[in-house]
Amino acid sequence: MRQGFRQSMAWLHAWSGLLVGWVLFAVFVTGTASFYRSEISQWMRPELVATETDPGRAAERGAAYLQRQMPDAMGWFIELPTPEKPAIAVMWWKSMEGPFHQALLDPETGEPTSARATKGGDFLYRFHYELSMPPMLGRWIVGACTLVMLVALVSGIVTHRRIFADFFTFRRDRSTQRGWLDAHNVAGVLGLPFHLMIAYTGLTLLATLYMPWGVRTAYKGDEIRYFVEAGLMPDLRWAAGKPGTLTPLGPVVAASVARGGKAPEGLSVWNPGDANATVVAIFEEPHGLSHHHPQIAFDGQTGAVLGQAGAVGAATGTGTVMAGLHMGHFAGPALRVLFFLCGLMGAATVATGLVLWAVARAPKGAAPAGFGLRLVRALNLGTIAGLPAGVAAYFLANRLLPVGLSERASWEIGAFFAIWGLVALVGALRPGPRAWSQALGLVGALFLSVPPVAALTTGLNLPGGALRFLGFDLMMLALGLGFVVAARKAAARVGAPLRRPARDLTGEEALRA
Amino acid sequence: MLASSAHVVRFPFRRPRAACRGLRALTGRTAPTPAYRAAVLGRILLAALGGYAVAALATGLLALVLPMPRSEAVTTATLTSFAVMVAVVVAVFAARSLARATALVLGLALPLAGGLWLAGAFTG
Known part of the structure; x- marks a missing residue:
């Protein structure tokens, strides 16, 4: 019975994670950037001093x-x-x-x-809970994906019996699949308190939208009355x-x-x-x-x-603290860096999970990959490399588009979706061993080009001093270098023979795959 | 112990094993049968709709009956509702069969709906 329970939770973890993984990756990346929303907005409006x-x-x-x-x-x-x-x-x-x-x-x-006309950091912030869709539709989609994320977290915890031992396990040399599994475990377990917190508090931020039934029964649906009585x-x-x-x-x-x-x-x-x-x-x-x-x-x-x-009373106070934890406004610079890193770890957990799903199902030998596997691979590359490419393009468009362009803010957002879509499309049409290293290399190049492009366009006559945006530039360089390193790792894998485990995975290991 | 080729976890319960064995004899690999797919779809629908229904009913009832000021009861019930839904979804997938899972969801939803009716929520 116990074995059966864990087995069903492993199934639930693998499939619920796959179902919402691509949306969650996009939400994690843009939401993590939103911890620095006002800094991004300042950089994107350099004229304001x-x-x-x-x-x-x-x-x-x-x-x-x-x-x-x-x-x-x-x-x-x-x-x-x-x-x-x-x-x-x-x-x-x-x-x-x-x-x-x-x-x-x-x-x-x-x-x-x-x-210059721009949506600034607000675009990324709103994208992380509305996905640039009609607001209510986007909020419901993100909410549903967040609930499935909680299900994936709970079933993932059940699946990992040896959660503490796993924490110190990283067998990247054993086999491709084992390496991805350990990376997924480390990123997931290390950030687990943050992942649980950010998912649950994200839902409670829009609680009366998703779950209006308490307001419906106790206040006959009069939401304003409820907010007033609660002291909000x-x-x-x-x-x-x-x-x-x-x-x-x-x-x-x-x-x-x-x-x-x-x-x-x-x-x-x-x-x-x-x-x-x-x-x-x-x-x-x-x-x-x-x-x-x-x-x-x-x-x-x-x-x-x-x-x-x-x-406010105790319960409402709990709710406002949950909202505060999600947004991290209380956090000083050091704690905000920690939140940012936890957010990146969340994105990494989702990304490694998605890749692991595909690696674990790769056909042996020369057997061709089925349609489902090819679709997952295309969506993986299109999201994990495509979305960061879009973010970099959004920043570049801010500096490269003429300041007086009409509908300028929309053009910036257009650049975000165009580059994202382009990377996804090329990755889907030209799958192959080099697709990952090329796509990640492109993302790295885009991020690395942000500081020089900014220096050439606005940097020389920047109001408020040429070093005003040093922090932003350093962040772009760090992200760019990170993606270049990832591209080199992906390229190194192409040459090496694919290492399969010497023996087949045992039952429990297969479960956790 | 799973079959040695099982890198991929398949939902373990109520799988029509005989059908799978027959298929494996024919093709050398197992593919999900229509019955298996229907059972999985049933769980997904039950988890999504039943899970939301139980959470919604619990929220509506707790908001009325919790012994605290009205606004606090609503907040408490609403903040807790997502944990309720996650618990129901996990239970639906952990249950031994789809019938048991359905019984569980109904066993939670009907008393909650009855409580709401007693509390006068349906009379306007």
């Missing part, structure tokens, strides 16, 4: 711009400038179904900045249907500073043209693990304080 701006004046400039764009909006959002993001980011929308318009304003003038947002007022005049936002910011102790991160304005307009000041999350932004609501006509959200 830090300026000293009064938050109250910035809020009023944002409101003046929005008043011209959509005075009868359902909502505005004004993100105040910071040294990391020295611009006023504004959003405005007519309904919660969207579309959500956005612009980046110069804090000095209140007009759109002259910075202040009580908002419905639109009165009568026109009103919005109070100047400068004094609102001053009142927020007086009450909240510091300037808010941003202001949301609900029904700005209505007599019941509400301004909500949203503060940076306080120091600690929890991802929970204190908020103060103001009357949009008089500027009087309406209410406050801050204190």
Whole structure:
């Protein structure tokens, strides 16, 4: 019976992992990059340099711009400038179904900045949970894949009886398959707490989307009421249907500073043209693990304080800590590096698992590979080499596309998908022993070319000093060198005779394959 | 002990062994039979739909009956729901047969649905 249980879990691990592996790899890579989302955005908008701006004046400039764009909006959002993001980011929308318009304003003038149009790090961040699909569809697909990932983790743990011993086992010289198995085990086991945490907290971040049934029974589906009672947002007022005049936002910011102790991160304005307009000041999350932004609501006509959200109960506090763990905002530089490395290890676990699946099923001798195996091999190369190539192309396009190009941000994203698709397509059409080393070599070359291309295009007259993006350049070089080393390893395998295990795998080893 | 050629793990239960043996005699290798494929598909559907149903029912019921403020009960139930679903999925694939797995899912779902009915969730 025990043997049967582990056997069924081994089957479940192999197939559930294969089913979602390609999506999970893409989510892991773009999600890991998102730990440095604001750094990527800064690099992609080199024209923006830090300026000293009064938050109250910035809020009023944002409101003046929005008043011209959509005075009868359902909502505005004004993100105040910071040294990391020295611009006023504004959003405005007519309904919660969207579309959500956005612009980046110069804090000095209140007009759109002259910075190149780009989605910056936000593209990679949103891709990691929406896959550039219609948002709800993408979120459900990523959610389903994440749940299957949890199933694969649990069944993987059951499969590995000797989890501690495996940890110190790396038999890369024994056989190809054994080497991949050990690499998969080391990356999976070493990062296991992180993998479990990141998958579960990823689901709970969108918990009321995936599992709305508690809100449905206890609140009859009134999600806003639930958020208000849980202390996650202040009580908002419905639109009165009568026109009103919005109070100047400068004094609102001053009142927020007086009450909240510091300037808010941003202001949301609900029904700005209505007599019941509400301004909500949203503060940076306080120091600690929890991802929970204190908020103060103001009357949009008089500027009087309406209410406050801050204190949450134990369960809701657990939820906000889970969200905080997923995003890692609490982490200082060193801990953020650790999160980044754990994310890379997650991507490596998925990649080695996918390769292992194909290696374990390679036909012996001269027997031809079946269609399923060829499909898996093509998708493996297309994802594991193709996606990083797309990320590098996204960065290169940011520097190579003309600054004044219309629809520029879309062209950058187009470069991401075009290079990804190209690598996948060539890999699928020309499979062969050299495909992996060539594809990985291309990825390495693309990443290595990012710093020189940046130096030649923007580097010489970079506002804020030529060494401003040294960290980003070093990261590109490190990634590029990593892929070049991987390409050389893959090329070395081509020449060597394929080493099969001297004897057939025993039952348990086969199980774990 | 698996057959020596089994680098590949095949789902171990309720496999129509006689059919596989016959096939192996004919072709020298085993290929999944239609019955085996149907059994695997059945488990996948039961795990996905049954797992979600049990998690959804448990979330709806716990949100109503947990002895804490309403918002806290909803949060607790919702945060726990994904663990419930993972547990059901694993149990469905660990069960000895598809019939047992179905009985397990129904054995969880029906009492939960009954509890929800008693708690008045279906009366609007």
